Amino acid sequence: GASRQLLLAALKPLDHMLQPPCTLTVPASRGALHAAAERVASQLSSAASAADVVVCLKGGVHQLPVPLALGPQHNHPSGRRVIWRGAALPSAPTTLSAGAPLLRWVRCSHLDPATPPECAGPEWDGVWAHAADDVPHVTRAALPFRQLWVGGLRAPRATARTEAWNLSTTAEGYSARGVVPGLEWAAAELRWPSQVQNWIEPRCAVDRVAGRRVIVSRPCWAALTARKGGPPPAPLLVENLLRPPPAGQFACSDRHVFYRPREPYGGPPRDAWAPLHEAILQAEGLANHSFQRLAFSHATWRQPSTPEGYVPTQSLVTPLGEPPGAVSLGRARGVAVDGCSFANLGSAYALSVGGASQQVSVVGSSFTSLAGGAVKLGNVDDERALATSPERMDSAFRVVDNTIRLAALELRGAAAIFAGYVRDTTISHNSVAETGYTAISLGWGWGTHVLGRQTFMRNNHVVSNRMERVVSALNDGGCIYTLGPQPNSTVSLNYCEADRAPVVGSFYHDNGPCPPPPPRRAGAPGDHSLVGIRSVVGSRYFRTTRNVASNSPAPCVYLQGCCGAPALDARRTAPRARAGEGSTDGPSPRGPGGRVARLVPRRGAAAQQLRTGRGQLLAGLPRPRRGLPLRRRQGDSGERASARGVASRGAGGRRRGRREGRRSRPGRTWKDARGTCESMIFLA
Structure with a gap:
């Protein structure tokens, strides 16, 4: 918590002193970074040294005439690291910009003959116009602009x-x-x-x-x-109707940008930027590179403006393909993104890593004011998902200690962190707040590979993340969403506050359509009657434990079993049952198309039937730290659980079931004043 942050802050000066010296220094001028990249490739082709190569970018804005392209020619021949490092404080941030400044604004006024005819009426008074032809280095392909940033803040399109x-x-x-x-x-x-x-x-x-x-x-x-x-x-x-925009917003045609300042009587907009390119950095085949203290800004995504438009399946994936990142890494090995900043981006995702990349880490970075999502891991290629060769897999990703704020502001179906087909991936200790859709989405495939041949997804862990005010624009998402079978995977020790989705749940294990499996006898190969909850379709093999969800209109944990494929054989583990509590063994009440969830108390206690539906999870966890707004619940000596719990949707997407509860073992029960649920052991 706080002590860890203080320790990291105390070590920063020492870390700076121990960093290797600069091999090459790059000034903040247009095109200088591309020239430096060519020079690095030339030096590495004849390098005899085994030392790291450090490219130091000076503080300021590095305007990119075209996206920066890096490839295997930029790898160190001795396997040492190539480090791309921005300026340290108190210098100005090192910003790589895919945009251009807007410097020649004209006030719209019905009294001024120099006013552009599009904004000559009295209703346009107070609006400023900028000719597209006056934007440096603009091309017709970039018009009309989809984004505008003024004074470091995003200006929404009207x-x-x-x-x-x-x-x-x-x-x-x-x-x-x-x-x-x-x-x-x-x-x-x-x-x-x-x-x-x-x-x-x-x-x-x-x-x-x-x-x-x-x-x-x-x-x-x-x-x-x-x-x-x-x-x-x-x-x-x-x-983007071409009418006078409200304060702080803009409209744009092929000829002009129109912006009304937040302060009505100020001068022309200052520090205004528009995007020129869809990418900032495109890297393919990098090995052992580090990107440190760099800021990435002012990229866009033009697909919604094309005749094909934007009609997604989920998480910005469309029939035209996968959404790109402002910074994209393909076939990467041993690449680290450390202490970087991604802000004021109009991209589908700020950072995209895939194409059979491995051992890539995103650590200590910040993502804010994003049109789409923050981080995309892996791909959604159903054919490559069945690969058995490790070289073809996306694996060993670490997304740790990052902050994400204000994501999916425009492309509101983007997950803040979206992982497709990945394995051996850890997403932990991240703080995510103010998102249009899901905070963390893990997996792909729905019912495609649930039965029969399995994908390489496995050993993925979502641990100790804090998520607040998510799914604020759309629905049918959650703080954490999983999809597809992922053996030996966990969702644990996460805190979810104010998931705004009125249906589904804060911790959402989606199933997707697939036929039910053949019946198995207990103990037979493939039997999944382990302690906890498992679902035999969709999101299989997850162990979901010790999570807290607070202040959400939906249940804590949700099993999706729609489209003729209900959530089958779901099992939930409760805390140890009290001595003397009876069994309710007997015929399982069945909903349309499948069996009910099963509550399995630990340590040999008799099995208890639990209807699918909006039951109650048993509480009794230690009080969460980090200042969570929890208080001791009064009554029943703190022993009765009363939080919202598991919901499951059966065939046809209908909810069914009833509220149920039972006493937990003696101990403290904590409950948010606004309603808290705490998952104990939940395997989906």
């Missing part, structure tokens, strides 16, 4: 609700109640938050407007119709 137009679905888009102003809608983008599926928010560009008709881009409309399984509903939101 968004309006669509009720005023009373849209009704047609074969090519929508029909409005009255005439739609074509100039306003020329660069508009439609949004469907939780309307197509609970956990996604598709985006489609408007192709054109003709009278009362709003014609949606055809490829995106086709993808949206397929995703919905029929005609899509009217979008709830429309973004």
